[in-house]
Amino acid sequence: MKYIDSAQVEKKMGSRLLKNMFAKNIFLLATLIGLVVLVVLIYRVFADSIGWIDFNFLTNKLSTDPEKAGIMGAITGTLWLMLVVAPVTLFLGVGTAIYLEEYAKKGKLQSFIQTNISNLAGVPSIVFGLLGLTVFVRGISLGAIVLAGGLTMSLLVLPVVVVAAQEAIRAVPQYLREASYGMGATKWQTIKNVVLPAALPGILTGVILALSRAIGETAPLTVIGIPALLIPLPDGIFDKFTVMPLQIYYWTIDAALVAEYANLAAATIVILLLVLFLMNSIAIFIRNKFQQRF
Amino acid sequence: MAVITDFSKNQVGLKNQGKEGFENMTAKNLVFDTKDLNLWYGDDHALKNINLDIYENEVTAIIGPSGCGKSTFIKTLNRMVELIPVVRISGDILYRERNILDKSFKVEDLRTHVGMVFQKPNPFPKSIYDNIAYGPRIHGIKNKKILDEIVEKSLRGAAIWDEVKDRLNENAYGLSGGQQQRLCLARCLAIEPDVILMDEPTSALDPISTLKIEELVQELKKEYSIIIVTHNMQQAARISDKTAFFLNGEVVEYTDTNKIFSTPSDKRTEDYITGRFG
Amino acid sequence: MEKTFGNEEKNLNVQELIAKNKSTVSFGNYVEKLIPKALLLIATISILTTLGIIITLLTETIEFFKDVPFVEFFTGTVLKPLGQNAQFGVLPLLAGTFISSGIAMIVAIPIGLMTAIYLSEYASDKVRRFLKPMLEILAGIPTIVYGFFALTFVTPLLRSFIPALEPTNILSPGIVMGIMIIPMVASLSEDAMSSVPNSMREGALALGATKLEVTWRVVVPAAISGIVASFVLGISRAIGETMIVTIASGSTKNFGFDVTQSMQTMTAYIVEVTGGDAPAGSTLYYSLYAVAMTLFVFTLIMNLIARYISRKFREEY
Numbered sequence: 001m002k003y004i005d006s007a008q009v010e011k012k013m014g015s016r017l018l019k020n021m022f023a024k025n026i027f028l029l030a031t032l033i034g035l036v037v038l039v040v041l042i043y044r045v046f047a048d049s050i051g052w053i054d055f056n057f058l059t060n061k062l063s064t065d066p067e068k069a070g071i072m073g074a075i076t077g078t079l080w081l082m083l084v085v086a087p088v089t090l091f092l093g094v095g096t097a098i099y100l101e102e103y104a105k106k107g108k109l110q111s112f113i114q115t116n117i118s119n120l121a122g123v124p125s126i127v128f129g130l131l132g133l134t135v136f137v138r139g140i141s142l143g144a145i146v147l148a149g150g151l152t153m154s155l156l157v158l159p160v161v162v163v164a165a166q167e168a169i170r171a172v173p174q175y176l177r178e179a180s181y182g183m184g185a186t187k188w189q190t191i192k193n194v195v196l197p198a199a200l201p202g203i204l205t206g207v208i209l210a211l212s213r214a215i216g217e218t219a220p221l222t223v224i225g226i227p228a229l230l231i232p233l234p235d236g237i238f239d240k241f242t243v244m245p246l247q248i249y250y251w252t253i254d255a256a257l258v259a260e261y262a263n264l265a266a267a268t269i270v271i272l273l274l275v276l277f278l279m280n281s282i283a284i285f286i287r288n289k290f291q292q293r294f
Numbered sequence: 295m296a297v298i299t300d301f302s303k304n305q306v307g308l309k310n311q312g313k314e315g316f317e318n319m320t321a322k323n324l325v326f327d328t329k330d331l332n333l334w335y336g337d338d339h340a341l342k343n344i345n346l347d348i349y350e351n352e353v354t355a356i357i358g359p360s361g362c363g364k365s366t367f368i369k370t371l372n373r374m375v376e377l378i379p380v381v382r383i384s385g386d387i388l389y390r391e392r393n394i395l396d397k398s399f400k401v402e403d404l405r406t407h408v409g410m411v412f413q414k415p416n417p418f419p420k421s422i423y424d425n426i427a428y429g430p431r432i433h434g435i436k437n438k439k440i441l442d443e444i445v446e447k448s449l450r451g452a453a454i455w456d457e458v459k460d461r462l463n464e465n466a467y468g469l470s471g472g473q474q475q476r477l478c479l480a481r482c483l484a485i486e487p488d489v490i491l492m493d494e495p496t497s498a499l500d501p502i503s504t505l506k507i508e509e510l511v512q513e514l515k516k517e518y519s520i521i522i523v524t525h526n527m528q529q530a531a532r533i534s535d536k537t538a539f540f541l542n543g544e545v546v547e548y549t550d551t552n553k554i555f556s557t558p559s560d561k562r563t564e565d566y567i568t569g570r571f572g
Numbered sequence: 573m574e575k576t577f578g579n580e581e582k583n584l585n586v587q588e589l590i591a592k593n594k595s596t597v598s599f600g601n602y603v604e605k606l607i608p609k610a611l612l613l614i615a616t617i618s619i620l621t622t623l624g625i626i627i628t629l630l631t632e633t634i635e636f637f638k639d640v641p642f643v644e645f646f647t648g649t650v651l652k653p654l655g656q657n658a659q660f661g662v663l664p665l666l667a668g669t670f671i672s673s674g675i676a677m678i679v680a681i682p683i684g685l686m687t688a689i690y691l692s693e694y695a696s697d698k699v700r701r702f703l704k705p706m707l708e709i710l711a712g713i714p715t716i717v718y719g720f721f722a723l724t725f726v727t728p729l730l731r732s733f734i735p736a737l738e739p740t741n742i743l744s745p746g747i748v749m750g751i752m753i754i755p756m757v758a759s760l761s762e763d764a765m766s767s768v769p770n771s772m773r774e775g776a777l778a779l780g781a782t783k784l785e786v787t788w789r790v791v792v793p794a795a796i797s798g799i800v801a802s803f804v805l806g807i808s809r810a811i812g813e814t815m816i817v818t819i820a821s822g823s824t825k826n827f828g829f830d831v832t833q834s835m836q837t838m839t840a841y842i843v844e845v846t847g848g849d850a851p852a853g854s855t856l857y858y859s860l861y862a863v864a865m866t867l868f869v870f871t872l873i874m875n876l877i878a879r880y881i882s883r884k885f886r887e888e889y
Contacts, residue, residue: 030690031690035706038709041713044725095614112619113618117618119872120622122805124839125812127864127868130860158618175412179412181377183482198418245714252719273713430586484586
């Protein structure tokens with residue numbers, strides 16, 4: 001006697017396949033929700049910004065009059081901020097990654113630093129803001145200047161750069177290191193001349209992604225005390241500054257007072273998204289063009 | 295002379311017997327001389343009491359089945375084996391009468407004199423020119439004229455000059471596998487080493503490229519001492535002057551190549567070269 | 573082969589030059605010894621950052637608890653930081669934080685998981701190659717933009733269905749936060765599911781199981797640790813999220829559970845107090861750090877749990 005009644009199985013098969021089809025479409029639908037939101041969000045922002053983005057908007061200074069207000073200050077501030085964040089994270093991030101991948105012995109210290117970095121990556125950005133406020137702005141009395149903001153941001157995005165640089169360094173095959181050692185090169189010569197050049201595209205991609213995170217980040221800067229209405233343009237890293245996300249923030253919450261501020265916020269969002277899109281395109285370009293496949 | 299030396303069973307005093315084992319013992323100088331060399335990977339005893347004399351301007355072949363320690367052995371000669379963290383070594387390795395295992399001996403110095411060509415072609419992802427100039431540059435030679443000269447000479451030495459002279463600035467990854475391996479040889483020649491270690495340099499190559507490398511080895515031994523690991527016995531027979539047969543981390547037999555292949559003294563050697571081996 | 577260089581010339585040439593350059597090489601030796609030390613110093617910056625955070629929060633939090641009793645802070649249902657008879661109960665903020673995070677996870681967990689299942693089990697390569705970058709874009713949008721979206725689009729939209737909804741409320745930012753977290757849950761869960769070996773799927777498929785049955789009975793159980801870890805990390809992300817709730821949920825410090833009302837989260841409180849230039853040394857100023865410390869501890873615990881789950885229950889394939 002057979003235990004499996006094939007007629008029964010056959011009968012159930014239809015409904016099982018139906019369930020599968022049904023589930024597949026539900027899953028697809030769920031996946032599309034994210035996509036739909038993305039489209040709606042971008043459409044809304046663009047729609048609100050129509051008529052507000054022009055040459056004057058990009059080159060004017062900040063003003064309480066929505067017709068005259070521009071984001072030159074925020075753009076300049078963002079640029080100065082990146083001029084601090086880029087070298088600092090590159091130096092600290094790549095240095096840490098080289099130490100962890102090439103010099104550190106597998107052991108307690110190495111795994112301690114590694115664990116610490118992944119914990120830092122999970123600390124809310126606003127907590128970094130408090131660190132920046134306490135140490136850079138008040139502790140060493142820098143005030144709410146570009147340098148203080150930049151250092152705060154650098155610490156915030158440091159884990160991103162470290163992890164990306166570590167992956168890039170790890171992807172450099174051992175046989176290239178051996179070739180270099182085989183010529184009598186020292187460890188540092190090998191790292192400097194072989195490992196880092198081969199890992200550079202991966203490192204740069206990581207740095208650009210970290211910078212785009214820093215460009216869009218708002219919370220830590222709200223904490224270190226950037227004024228809502230800052231008219232003079234920053235001239236260097238020791239000047240007070242504002243950035244695009246903060247400008248969006250202040251205009252958004254003040255839209256209850258002046259309705260047009262919402263349009264200004266939307267217009268600034270469009271510019272911010274364009275900048276981020278451009279940076280990500282550069283990162284993808286570098287990855288595809290220069291990444292050596294080993 | 296037909297003194298048969300069973301190295302594996304008679305480790306002590308091998309030094310003295312070693313020379314008797316060879317024909318044509320004219321005044322050739324020793325380049326390497328290992329004394330009771332032992333090596334462990336963690337608890338794994340990979341090299342056991344190796345006592346080998348290697349002479350200059352000769353091709354010494356190391357043969358043996360996979361995992362017998364032959365690669366480990368030549369990587370010990372330029373201390374590349376130390377890149378593996380769990381390695382422990384005891385005994386002496388004399389290179390030109392200096393013990394390279396001595397703490398005061400700098401590996402970078404050693405490797406400047408003892409070059410290496412690896413199993414897989416491993417050019418740097420740089421231009422052909424920069425690949426060759428890499429060694430001289432890290433050793434402080436910056437003069438463009440001298441570098442040009444070195445590059446040309448090395449590429450000629452590895453018989454690849456004519457193929458690449460018009461594209462020295464192109465990436466080395468554009469070359470074929472065989473060309474890449476000759477480029478790696480040229481890169482090694484660029485610092486004019488004394489000894490060239492070759493770790494199965496043709497195992498990843500097609501027969502024609504293999505033949506080119508073999509011809510080069512014959513040519514290069516006029517100026518360099520060459521130690522080559524191979525698991526291709528025909529290759530060892532074709533190109534080497536002396537052959538050492540490794541098995542389970544021990545040297546079973548080490549003697550003139552024509553002798554080891556015609557009248558091996560050890561049963562295990564005979565089994566291996568006649569293909570009757572596990 | 574051209575043989576322009578004889579043995580003599582050879583020795584005279586490169587090796588001699590190398591020997592001559594030994595002086596620069598000895599400077600190199602110095603560098604060689606210095607570099608690892610310098611790099612170690614750089615690597616310790618990350619540790620100093622963590623220490624900096626802990627010390628900063630801890631010292632000011634201790635000051636805070638000199639003014640406000642520990643029990644009062646954690647059991648107080650009234651938060652009235654300004655004016656006379658200021659009261660510092662953190663429960664309103666905790667309520668705001670956990671309600672908004674809860675709403676976010678109600679959105680993010682099912683949608684994220686279903687997205688992951690679709691991408692890992694159903695989607696063709698072509699579809700996946702299109703959808704994954706889209707999710708990455710979604711993940712790369714700054715939170716301030718989501719905040720703007722929540723306040724100016726989602727809230728008005730919701731109010732047309734729920735007339736009782738306040739102009740600033742906890743529901744809308746909760747939902748938007750959930751959408752923001754979808755890519756994170758989806759991509760981490762998908763990673764976990766993709767690393768389930770095909771042989772396991774094939775074993776079930778060969779018995780006549782449908783794809784859904786394979787997914788639900790084989791793949792998801794096998795990848796469950798990675799999936800759960802992605803949920804926990806999502807919660808941690810929601811707890812620490814600042815701008816969306818700051819913008820869209822207002823600053824009412826209510827201890828309640830009505831999602832149509834404005835509620836303040838811990839993060840939004842920090843923004844509000846720092847924006848108001850609290851005088852250093854005041855209880856208000858210290859409360860900032862006490863709240864931040866609470867926030868830090870919660871997110872740290874979540875991250876540790878996530879790491880523990882994914883390490884402890886990592887399947888060995």
